[in-house]
Amino acid sequence: MREKDAAPEVASVTRLIDQSRVDRYGVGGRDHNPIHFDTPEAAKSQFGRPVAHGMLVLALVSEAMTKAFGDRWSEGGHLKVRWRAPVLTPARVTAIANLRHVEDGVATYDVSCEDENGEVLLAGMARGPIDS
């Protein structure tokens, strides 16, 4: 079997990110920055309203990689992303991973999160070890 064939397909993950979820992430993700909530700070920010936590959006990528790699994601995974645009709630966000290449037993994917309008919210790469 070619090494590339051993790389798992990473299924996309889609989730509604609404203010209720953002509020819950403030507790569950331990990020209480007021720009994420209905606060005066959010109202006077450059966005004029609350924005979702970047780590909440990135969680969709980690979820997709976990579904494909299982515990190998926690024990040899790598990710590197940059946020490109804020998520203004509510937004239906989809994490996508496309296989770029496989080398030395490691599969590298181009990853991104997009909203329902196709706007790229974050982009980067993720790697995971494949079965030898």
Place this chain on the structure above:
Amino acid sequence: MAELSGKPKDSFAQIDRGDQLAPFELTITAEDVALYLEATGESDELWARYVPPLALVAFALGGLMDRVEVPSGLVHTGQEFDFCKSVVIGESVEVEIKVASSSRRRGVRMVVFATELFSAGAMVGSGRTTVMLAPEDGESQEAS
């Protein structure tokens, strides 16, 4: 280089390249994981025993924000992380965070925090977090 005291909170404006937070410990409970998963919407049977790896990153950054007073306009612009070992729920993880770089250009402050996580002396993960703070209206736009 300075070790940031953490108590009272250090100011984001004070920190500089090479500064290091006093190491702190995280012990993530099943309830912590449940709250995280309920918020993100993720579910996987792995998380009945292990801590989701991105939750570790989030909690480490939460610890950073508990110790450094960050301005509300701070924006998380980039994240890199290597996951080395699964962390079992209830396992103690030591978090070490230092300021890997700090720069200012046209009034925009960019800071990179380098994080290392250890359990029983073995590294379980490491990464870099990039944050940006834009100047407030009227603040100097000079490069520095």
